[in-house]
Amino acid sequence: MTSERENPFRIAQQQFDKAADLLDLPDDVREILRVPQRELTVNFPVKFDNGSTKVFTGYRVQHNLGRGPVKGGIRYHPNVDIDEVRALAMWMTWKCALVNIPYGGAKGGVVVDPANLSMGELERLTRRFATEISILIGPDKDIPAPDVNTTPQIMAWIMDTISMHQGHTVNAVITGKPVQVGGSLGRNDATGRGVSLMVREWARNNNQNVEQLNVVVQGFGNVGGVAAALLEEMGCRVIAVSDATGGYVRRGGLDIKAMREYTARHPRHLLEGYTAPGVEQLTNTELLELPCDVLVPAALENQFTELNAPRIRAKVIVEGANGPTTPDADAIFEDRGITVVPDILANAGGVTVSYFEWVQGLQEFFWTEREVNAQLERVMVNAFQQALRKAQEWHVPLRTAAYLLAVERVAHSTMTRGIYP
Incomplete structure (x- = not known):
């Protein structure tokens, strides 16, 4: 829609700054929340079916861990870059806070068009990328999920790769998996x-x-x-x-x-x-x-x-x-x-049911699809009504109201936990 692609991370920061100004956030808290906490860039080789090898670039960014382990999808797209992933990680922080689930925000991506890969090449790329980011992800640290051009099958490969490293099945390391290997009913939709x-x-x-x-x-x-x-x-x-x-x-x-x-x-x-x-x-x-x-x-x-x-x-x-x-x-x-x-x-329905899947995986106790959908509706409707009330109270658009709710919750967590050491 533009002749030159606008920088999504700058947009994410502008949206945050607007809420921070209205909330009159202290400068030290604002400085912490404006930038990601951790960023990992990996360059990794993948062997193609014809015997050649190509190096791909991937990212995993963790924006904020103040409210719990971080959560966020992995996308495969030729236009992925570090600023896009930073922005998506920041948006995930606010999204999780807005629907009030105990996560911070993260995001990952690989610069690739998966349509150009065979199924075997896609699996090898996925497993190698999972290995590269395994130093960050885990069921109590960072739980990825599907995003643009990634599927339940890709999530299954990631879960299996991490499980092979651990020597046992680590069900809750990722969400959006097929139901047959620990996914949640209702997650795809x-x-x-x-x-x-x-x-x-x-x-x-x-x-x-x-x-x-x-x-x-x-x-x-x-x-x-x-x-x-x-x-x-x-x-x-x-x-x-x-x-x-x-x-x-x-x-x-x-x-x-x-x-x-x-x-x-x-x-x-x-x-x-x-x-x-x-x-x-x-x-x-x-x-x-x-x-x-x-x-x-x-x-x-x-x-x-x-x-x-x-x-x-x-x-x-x-x-x-x-x-x-x-x-x-x-x-x-x-x-x-x-x-x-x-x-x-x-679009917070995805991370909400990902949270449900994570909980089910940790407990090894699975819900019916009706239960999942009912809980999703409860969370989403409640978040909408809270944002609507905030918009009416402050006389601001829904986006600003949603940011006010989310940023305030993350800021409170940051201030309550303090700065270590």
Whole structure:
């Protein structure tokens, strides 16, 4: 959306600074929370099927450990860099604090396009990266999870690699695993389910009938695809969706079930080549600017900037992705009366159920999917209501309110624990 990619870590710091100013945080606490506590960069070789070897770069960043072990996903993407991972780790700290689970924030990534790897190459890359970051991760230290382009199978490889090093199964070292090897029921759909719950809560608090909402979803993977399906089940009309191959629109509503069945059959789980009566194609840029009630960005960062924010025609933006809105775009949305349900709230369903999976793994006692979904709904609705009350009390947008709650909790933990030595 911009000619030059905006630095996500600078954006994360700006968002933090705004909350820190309003809270009048002491300078020493602000200095601690503005930067990550630990950063690990690794360069590691992977042998390809043809016998050649290539060196890949990966990162693991731990932003803050004040409220417990750190939590955060691992993404595989060619555009991963250290500042992106720093930003994502910081956002994870606030996300965990906002939904009040006992974690700090972390994030990891490898600079790679997994679509260019065979299954064997992907496994070797994953196991080697897991070995490289094994000095940081552990069930009582740092618990990774899936993110962009990583899957339950990849999480299983990481769990198995760490378990081989330890000589016994370490179930709780990672979340987002397949259920057969200690994963939690409901985890795969958790982030998308959380997004759908936030749409419902926004509608309830604005006297909107969900069955009359027109919804546009950018991204059709594990977040956007699930959110679209659940919103369709609620009665919303999903009029447009997109993935890396472009956008698909039908004013009368798309058949999300059929589209998900199509991607399940596609070798790369993409919508490429999808056709249906009345469905037209458009670009991702055009999709974001469609008139709608609810717009769900569920792709990557920096989708809304000062360049396109004036052309967005949604009543509410529910951020399924991390960091899709720049501060300049936020200011424009506020001036235009467009509500933004921020990423640290809207997509917190994933880390919430990851927490449930971690607890189940530690206890070796597993819950039903109904129990998982009920607890997820309780946590997400409570966080939404708390953020809404804070926004009304302080007369600020929901993002600022969410940051006020989250930063205050982390700051209190930091001050209570003190500085060692």
